[in-house]
Amino acid sequence: MQIYLPIAELPVNIFFILAIGLAVGFISGMFGVGGGFLTTPLLIFIGIPPAVAAATVTCHIAGTTFSAAFAYWRRRALDPALAALLICGGLIGAACGVLMFNRLRAIGQLDIAIATSYVILLSVVGTLMIVESTRAINRARSGRPTELRRPGSHAWFHGLPLKFRFKHSKIYGSVIPVLVIGFVVEFVSTFIGIGGGFLVVPALIYIMRAPTSVVIGTSLILTLVTMAVAIVLHAATNHQVDAVLALILIIGGVLGAQFGARTGQRTRGEHLRLLLGLLVVAVGIRFAFNLFLEPDDLYAVRALDTR
Amino acid sequence: MRSKAALILLSVTVLCAQSAPAAAQRLIASISNHRVMVTSSFTGADLVLFGAIETNTPRRGGYDIVATITGPRQNAITFRKDRRLGIWLNVDSREFENVPSYLAVLANRELDEIASADTRRRLQLGLENIPLTQRAAVTIADAAADDPFRQAFLRINMQRGLYREAMNGVTFMAPLLFRADIPLPAGVSVGNYEVDVRLFADGAMIARAPSAFEVYKAGFEQFVTTTSRTHGFLFGLVTAVMTLATGWIGSVVFRRD
Numbered sequence: 001m002q003i004y005l006p007i008a009e010l011p012v013n014i015f016f017i018l019a020i021g022l023a024v025g026f027i028s029g030m031f032g033v034g035g036g037f038l039t040t041p042l043l044i045f046i047g048i049p050p051a052v053a054a055a056t057v058t059c060h061i062a063g064t065t066f067s068a069a070f071a072y073w074r075r076r077a078l079d080p081a082l083a084a085l086l087i088c089g090g091l092i093g094a095a096c097g098v099l100m101f102n103r104l105r106a107i108g109q110l111d112i113a114i115a116t117s118y119v120i121l122l123s124v125v126g127t128l129m130i131v132e133s134t135r136a137i138n139r140a141r142s143g144r145p146t147e148l149r150r151p152g153s154h155a156w157f158h159g160l161p162l163k164f165r166f167k168h169s170k171i172y173g174s175v176i177p178v179l180v181i182g183f184v185v186e187f188v189s190t191f192i193g194i195g196g197g198f199l200v201v202p203a204l205i206y207i208m209r210a211p212t213s214v215v216i217g218t219s220l221i222l223t224l225v226t227m228a229v230a231i232v233l234h235a236a237t238n239h240q241v242d243a244v245l246a247l248i249l250i251i252g253g254v255l256g257a258q259f260g261a262r263t264g265q266r267t268r269g270e271h272l273r274l275l276l277g278l279l280v281v282a283v284g285i286r287f288a289f290n291l292f293l294e295p296d297d298l299y300a301v302r303a304l305d306t307r
Numbered sequence: 308m309r310s311k312a313a314l315i316l317l318s319v320t321v322l323c324a325q326s327a328p329a330a331a332q333r334l335i336a337s338i339s340n341h342r343v344m345v346t347s348s349f350t351g352a353d354l355v356l357f358g359a360i361e362t363n364t365p366r367r368g369g370y371d372i373v374a375t376i377t378g379p380r381q382n383a384i385t386f387r388k389d390r391r392l393g394i395w396l397n398v399d400s401r402e403f404e405n406v407p408s409y410l411a412v413l414a415n416r417e418l419d420e421i422a423s424a425d426t427r428r429r430l431q432l433g434l435e436n437i438p439l440t441q442r443a444a445v446t447i448a449d450a451a452a453d454d455p456f457r458q459a460f461l462r463i464n465m466q467r468g469l470y471r472e473a474m475n476g477v478t479f480m481a482p483l484l485f486r487a488d489i490p491l492p493a494g495v496s497v498g499n500y501e502v503d504v505r506l507f508a509d510g511a512m513i514a515r516a517p518s519a520f521e522v523y524k525a526g527f528e529q530f531v532t533t534t535s536r537t538h539g540f541l542f543g544l545v546t547a548v549m550t551l552a553t554g555w556i557g558s559v560v561f562r563r564d
Contacts, residue, residue, distance in 0.1 A: 002348060002350050003347050003348070004345060004346065004347050004348065004349040004350075004493070004528060006524065006527075006528040006529075006531040006532045006535075007531070007532065007535060009494065009496070009497075010493055010494050011349060011350045011351075011493045059546060059547070059550045062547065062550045062551060062554070063550040063551070063553050063554040063557075064554065065554070066550075066551050066554025066555060066557075066558065067554050067555070067557045067558030067561070068558075070554075070555070070558045071558065111397075112396060112397055116394075228547045228550070228551065231543050231546055231547040231550065232540065232543035232544055232547055233543070234543065235535065235539050235540065235542045235543025235546060236539040236540040236542075236543050237539070239535045239536050239539050239542075241535065241542070241543060241546055243531055243535075243542070243545075243546045243549065244347075244531065246546060246549075246550060247549065247553070250550055250553045250554065251553060254553060254554055254556075254557030254558075255557070257557070258557065258561040290395075291394045291395055291396075292393060292394060292395070293395070294390070294395065295388055295395055297459075297463070298387055298388045298389070298459075299385055299386065299387055299388070299455075299456070299459030299460075299462075299463060300385070300386045300388070300397070300463070301383055301384070301385050301386075301459070301460055301463045301464065302383065302384050302386070303381050303382070303383045303408065303496075304381065304382040304383060304384055304402070
């Protein structure tokens with residue numbers, strides 16, 4: 001069944017979009033990430049203009065994250081203070097990300113910028129995740145206890161001023177790296193149309209040394225709030241948010257997330273991280289192919305806004 | 308007073324009629340649908356152009372028809388990729404200003420059989436003779452027909468079905484009666500489409516009939532598009548609320564604890 005998307009100005013198969021929403025929702029529920037890094041490329045691949053895809057995916061991420069965030073909130077499996085600080089940095093980052101998005105779109109380099117960012121970001125983060133989780137799996141196999149947080153293994157940025165005690169996470173450190181993490185992650189995410197969950201989670205674990213139990217809930221809240229704001233920012237400045245496309249994606253996403261969450265709970269943490277790492281790298285490689293292989297057509301035409 | 312004006316009008320008409328060539332042709336053309344509605348189930352449309360040649364003394368050699376359909380104009384950019392440090396990047400681009408978003412040239416036979424190269428150029432007949440203004444660094448000019456950016460622009464738009472040149476697009480059902488199919492792909496822009504039907508005989512244009520149709524969004528699509536443009540902030544808020552509400556409904560429906 002074809003449905004015409006009013007903003008993207010093209011017809012799409014409603015079940016196909018629903019399937020994308022379902023599949024990505026399943027993955028996001030399973031790994032506790034927004035899944036934007038999959039949805040944006042998939043939408044671009046089926047012919048949705050990159051600008052519309054990146055702007056609309058913010059809705060999909062906000063929608064699928066909501067139910068998960070709600071569940072974590074009820075279980076109090078998050079650190080409110082940490083989340084609040086991340087959101088502060090994140091909102092500024094999101095605003096700058098939208099500005100950058102509009103600027104690059106105006107000079108016609110948005111697509112390349114998005115593709116390049118994907119390759120760099122996904123391959124680096126994915127490789128790190130694979131390396132880390134393989135080590136964790138090996139450690140578990142050889143029977144050695146999992147690495148405990150070593151007190152005193154503080155990096156220089158933990159000693160910055162404005163120290164704060166994050167009671168829930170049982171960490172004591174400067175608020176500056178938290179703000180910076182929030183800013184950088186959301187700047188990148190809003191700009192390239194991802195949720196940023198897969199960036200916040202490792203950043204909090206490895207940089208802030210926050211316990212895994214609060215990290216996912218905290219990152220979900222951050223993603224939720226900044227994505228909701230990003231929807232409004234995108235809609236108000238570049239008018240590229242397609243509400244119809246968003247609604248179909250969310251319905252699929254919310255359904256998929258429920259099944260994904262159940263599968264995720266039955267799988268071990270390091271195995272999940274390895275799988276997610278592989279997935280992230282695979283998407284990165286797919287984008288790299290686009291950059292490194294000679295394209296079928298050296299030329300590309302894009303309509304510019306006349307309004 | 309009125310009778311005087313009528314008299315002048317009459318004499319002018321008579322004068323005009325006398326100065327016109329002996330075998331005057333009139334071209335009449337009409338489109339099956341003047342308003343194409345884009346709704347949620349829009350997957351493209353097919354319009355039919357009908358036309359008749361009115362003449363007292365039909366030519367023995369027959370007539371030729373060339374119909375040019377021009378969609379709403381827009382600016383477009385054509386990028387060229389090249390390898391830089393192993394990566395394929397957009398290294399060069401040309402901006403096409405005020406070019407048709409849809410362009411179809413339909414004729415009953417090959418254009419070079421209908422009119423000479425000179426005439427075709429003068430009348431902007433056929434895709435290769437339609438001006439596509441390009442903005443280079445400083446000047447704005449129509450690019451030469453063999454310009455690679457222009458070629459790529461035409462080729463890609465033809466692949467998308469937005470530009471077409473069909474030399475069998477016009478069919479004569481009777482010596483003085485013709486029809487042409489105008490296929491509009493799903494990706495057409497909304498706006499006014501100009502249809503210019505031209506009648507040729509012996510390599511010269513002898514009559515033309517302009518016509519037009521409009522592609523417009525209606526109902527919900529229209530509402531969404533307009534609102535997103537005019538009330539972007541509000542549109543964003545509503546979308547955000549809708550998004551969160553869907554997420555919330557999902558979490559309520561699937562609640563297990």
